Amino acid sequence: xxxxxxxxxxxxxxxxxxxxxxxxxxxxxxxxxxxxxxxxxxxxxxxxxxxxxxxxxxxxxxxxxxxxxxxxxxxxxxxxxxxxxxxxxxxxxxxxxxxxxxxxxxxxxxxxxxxxxxxxxxxxxxxxxxxxxxxxxxxxxx
Numbered sequence: 001x002x003x004x005x006x007x008x009x010x011x012x013x014x015x016x017x018x019x020x021x022x023x024x025x026x027x028x029x030x031x032x033x034x035x036x037x038x039x040x041x042x043x044x045x046x047x048x049x050x051x052x053x054x055x056x057x058x059x060x061x062x063x064x065x066x067x068x069x070x071x072x073x074x075x076x077x078x079x080x081x082x083x084x085x086x087x088x089x090x091x092x093x094x095x096x097x098x099x100x101x102x103x104x105x106x107x108x109x110x111x112x113x114x115x116x117x118x119x120x121x122x123x124x125x126x127x128x129x130x131x132x133x134x135x136x137x138x139x140x141x142x
Contacts, residue, residue: 016042016045019038019041019042020042020051022038023035023038023039023042023057024089024092026038027057027060027061027092030064030132032060032061032064032065033061033065035057035061036058036061036062036065039054039057039058039061040058042054043055043058052079052080052081052082052093053079053089053090053092053093053094054093055074055075055077055079056074056075056079056092056093056094056096056097056100057092057093058071058074059071059074059075059100059104060092060096060100062074063100063103063104063107068104068107068108071100071104072104075097075100075101075104078097079093079094079097081094091130094124095120095121095124095125096121096130096134098117098118098120098121098124099117099118099121099125099134099137099138101113101117102114102115102116102117102118102121102138105117118138118139119138121134121135121138122135122138122139
């Protein structure tokens with residue numbers, strides 16, 4: 001079990017809900033290294049319908065920590081949206097999946113595929129940039 005890092009998360013890794021909360025907090029803080037093993041643990045024990053964005057979030061940490069080969073199979077399929085409607089946490093995976101596919105293609109030396117995914121990401125992300133700044137990076141890659 002991965003333990004929480006730093007103040008503000010006492011005993012945070014006591015169960016799946018707490019693990020998800022910690023994973024989201026680490027991603028918000030762009031702490032990809034500590035988020036990665038926690039997300040891997042959640043992914044390995046996940047119900048596929050439980051959180052359709054989990055593979056995308058895990059792939060995100062893989063790409064940000066230099067493990068592109070591990071990210072590739074996680075980005076192969078589009079997550080199926082929840083029947084319950086849009087979630088507060090959907091921006092962690094959608095439209096980010098297209099940004100991550102672009103980043104992966106860039107790392108694999110496939111510039112045309114990278115541009116196509118970045119273009120789709122920018123079209124779907126809307127006029128207001130997300131806090132991580134992917135829109136700016138995707139625009140520079142054009």
